[in-house]
Amino acid sequence: MTGLWSTHTIEIQPDQVIKRFRSRDRGEPDREWRALQLLSQYAAGLAPHPLHVDLDADPAVVVMSRLPGMPLRGTQVTAEQLTALRHALTTVYTSIPAAVVHAQPPRHGHASELVDLLRAWCRTPPRGPAVVRTAFAEGSRWLDTCGDAIASADVVPVFGLGDGNLANALWDGSRVRMLDFEESGRSDRAFELAEMAEHVSAWVDTDFDVSAFLKEFELTSAETTRLRECRRLFALMWLIMLARDDPANPRNPSGTTERQAHRLLAALDEMNDA
Template sequence: MTTRFHTHHIDIRENTVVKRYIDWSRGEPYREWAALKVLDFHVPDLAPHPIHADLDATPPAITMSRLPGRVLRGEPTTSAQIEATAHALDRLHRIPTRAVTELDPASWGPEAAVAKVRRLIHARPDPGSDPLARQAHQEGTTWMATTDPDHLLDNPYPPVLGLADGNHANFLWDGQRGCVRLIDWEDSGRNDRAFELGELTEHISRTDGTLDPEALLAQIDLTPREAMRVRGFRRLVALCWLLQLGPTGAATPHNPPGTARRVAERLLNLFG
């Protein structure tokens, strides 16, 4: 299963966690500290409580509270966990716009994703010999040549504070309290809500578990226009992963055989 190159070391203590950053080229510690402070003020208990920051140290470090629970990755997801995830996202996305606009844009958002997919397509990656993967690759390439991806960049809705990382390991299930909390805010910032939902539902970590995106989205209040934008971003995110899963793709060594086919099936369903 895919893993990101780690940008930090984690020191887990009895009641606290100390996060020391290896790479902070995108302002990771500053992003995380800013997000944790906003979260602690507006939606306490949704994320770790910020305790102390050494942002100018080498390496930078943040001390935060340790949260109980286990990550929602690598196992079947229950209806209670899906409901709790939807509730957590609703709380997150209700943070006042005035607080969100003071944050920097997230490091991963619509513009970055569209640009990355176009770069990948321009590089003409080998989709491999699987007919389904080749079909999904072709349909995705055709879709990217339309104006649809550009329309996704026009967001008529207020921004939200987003994780900018849909890895399901960032969602922590507390079975005792029946709630989900969110961790790892180093890529966070001001972002598009529809993109955040597309990134969560189509992140490649979904292949390492059974989180039902339709069940999750059904519990989130979306206007018809927002739902269409979410579907567009789901296509974009799934295509981005597919383009990295060919025989020589960057994501291929980190994922088990058959991952490209599973992503292709999902992408074709999104185009259906």
């Protein structure tokens, strides 16, 4: 779940990347190092190889190998790349043994944590255009009704990356590899896919066919239902986050919050039409 500010700095060298963490409140460096080790053991080549860690340093430091490729964010994502992204994510979800996944801490911003956070945020309505206020009000009512079911659903655990930003998916011409695991941990497939589908990087500056992407996955009926609900959850999260953006220092193009309001209203309308 992307935060509102950077939690780290990156130093890119010819053959390695040094990541220094400004924050460790959520165990970011520990999560990053743990994920690199797990993926190196069970899915070698999919993520950077862990080289060195100093969790006692201030700031904490994680050193990893440098991967080739360019981020998918900001590009026109092709059908070939969608399939490669599905393969990379499926490898993450399936390569780590179930017993090992069960032993991991929940990812940051897991379902129940996100529901609680959004309920706290919803106590303060955002300012802005009418469509933003309307979408917020309808999303808040939906959360009151459906939040508990999302938070308490019985799911099949997988290892989750914890961040749906397409900037963390590198295309090297033949395969997709993954970066950035500082919020990773135990999760479930529908929740992780919903986060990527609704991440602002999937539509604000990228040509990413979300429907085609999701069709790459064979989901159970329970996962399909949960995916729809979790997409609404993340759509509400993004509306609130974007509405909190500092107009003097905007992080996204003008009109992004209004576009997100329409996205949330469309997602909620799908529920009403079902």
